[in-house]
Amino acid sequence: MSEEILEIQSEEVQEDRQTVVFRLADESYGIDIFRVNEIIRLREITPVPRTDQHIRGLVNLRGKTIPVVDLHVRFGSIEASETENSRIIVVESDNGNVGVIVDAVTEVMTLHGDQIEETPALATDESNEFVKGVAKHGEQLITLLDLDKALAA
Template structure:
């Protein structure tokens, strides 16, 4: 498993069909990964305008270069304990069926290339996240990276 520390760049490189390039981020002291080809950019946390009468996981809206995009809180979506926002807190802007969506994460840590044989089905009770949102897990040394099914995680 090749790993590159996150340097702020969101430039994509081509991965072969038996590889998955993954943006790895932290939520509540756990590592999660999403397909890099769904990531448009990663931005620092900025002012989020709340929207009344929305689900708890909908943080609100941000203005990104003149475009308004919704921002979701994955901690709330996954029923994780709320944490402090720090200078490492980021918004990952991803492509969804309904356009760009921002997801708030504690920190983006690295870009990693996983081979298909490094990805396993999710055993029951392995993660704090509902298995409906998980497409698999990858082992790295003694730790696990939970690979998210972004479409299911973003669905209402």
Template sequence: MSYADHNKQFVVFELDDEEYGIDILRVKTIEKMSNITRVPKTPSYVKGVINLRGEIVPIIDLRERFNLKKKEECENTRIIIVYVDDMDVGLIVDSASKVIDINSDMIEAPPESLGSKENSNIYGIGKLDDKVITLLDVEKLLNA
């Protein structure tokens, strides 16, 4: 096996000055904020839907989903379009800035104190130099 076989790529984004990562294989595109049409009788973190190149995509505010304080949109606010179970979903984040490679040796399982692995939205904890990046399991996040 070559060295590249041990690396995984993640799209890194920020929420409340913390860095999170999503497996790049789950990310379809990253979009600037656009007009979101509200859908009645949905959870508060479901902001509505957008028309993305002819496809209707539900939009989830990750700040609200993670019970973080509200923040006004700015020019850095992005919608990360991910796909799970043959469906596209948009995730509103504070900013999405880069793609990083993390060697599988540098990814640890989430601490047991965060709850059972079956119920956790966290895929693992990535360690890069002096930084820690929370790696999210998008499928569990959206199906919870």
């Protein structure tokens, strides 16, 4: 970890950031709370044929239809298995609201700039390109998602 990057990082994150932390497979991920519109329970998803595989389909959000993305598929693993704890995080994107299926939403956490580090170099798999950085919170490691990249086609 070079000093330079740390400096840039901390410049970017001068203030404390509220982050929504969720679980995907066995890992913790975080997204900036300002991007999150709401968190809803899993509901019936209508698949849309002939779309990218990571687009699971459409759900009814109070009379509007919004697309739902499966990050498992996006990150190159199998589809999420739905449990009692599964949630849809509704986030804002350039193309309107989008739902993201997660295995569980664990907490909302305040992260300080100095807690955030660059992605470890060993993480060279496909999912790496969607990662903004990694935050250390005690013993817990939280992968901070680059939402725009993760949702881009």
